[in-house]
Amino acid sequence: MIPLTIGLLNQDIEMEQQPDRTYRMDQDREYIRGHTESLDAVKQAAFKILNTERYQHVIYSWDYGIETMDLYGEPMTYVCPELERRITEALACDPRIMEVTDFEFEMVEKGVLHVTFMIHTTFGTAKMEKEVEI
Numbered sequence: 001m002i003p004l005t006i007g008l009l010n011q012d013i014e015m016e017q018q019p020d021r022t023y024r025m026d027q028d029r030e031y032i033r034g035h036t037e038s039l040d041a042v043k044q045a046a047f048k049i050l051n052t053e054r055y056q057h058v059i060y061s062w063d064y065g066i067e068t069m070d071l072y073g074e075p076m077t078y079v080c081p082e083l084e085r086r087i088t089e090a091l092a093c094d095p096r097i098m099e100v101t102d103f104e105f106e107m108v109e110k111g112v113l114h115v116t117f118m119i120h121t122t123f124g125t126a127k128m129e130k131e132v133e134i
Helices: 038-050 076-091
Strands: 022-026 031-036 097-109 112-121 124-133
Touching: 022 038, 031 038, 038 076, 038 112, 038 124, 076 097, 076 112, 076 124
Parallel strands: none
Antiparallel strands: 022 031, 097 112, 112 124
């Protein structure tokens, strides 16, 4: 039998912002050492989101990552606006990222598109980049 009254429903619940301190990834040396927080932590989270193919890893929810595999072989007129939308959508899952702007696209070699953009976070603004095979 379900009780008619539950004390928890009558209490005021306060939401508390959790600290954003996390481990620090050294991408050049390929190891994890120490901790990072604030803008560096958000940049690292954005890097991880943009380098995780969505729907490919059971450890992540379906909201995490970005879809890029289906862009291979598509024309540039389709890829550029679609990639802008997908990057913006992928980074929207992090509540610290408020806006993604200033997209620039450049073909660095045949089949590789280099994208640079700015992320506006609760801690400041940072320049990010991503390379996609098309």
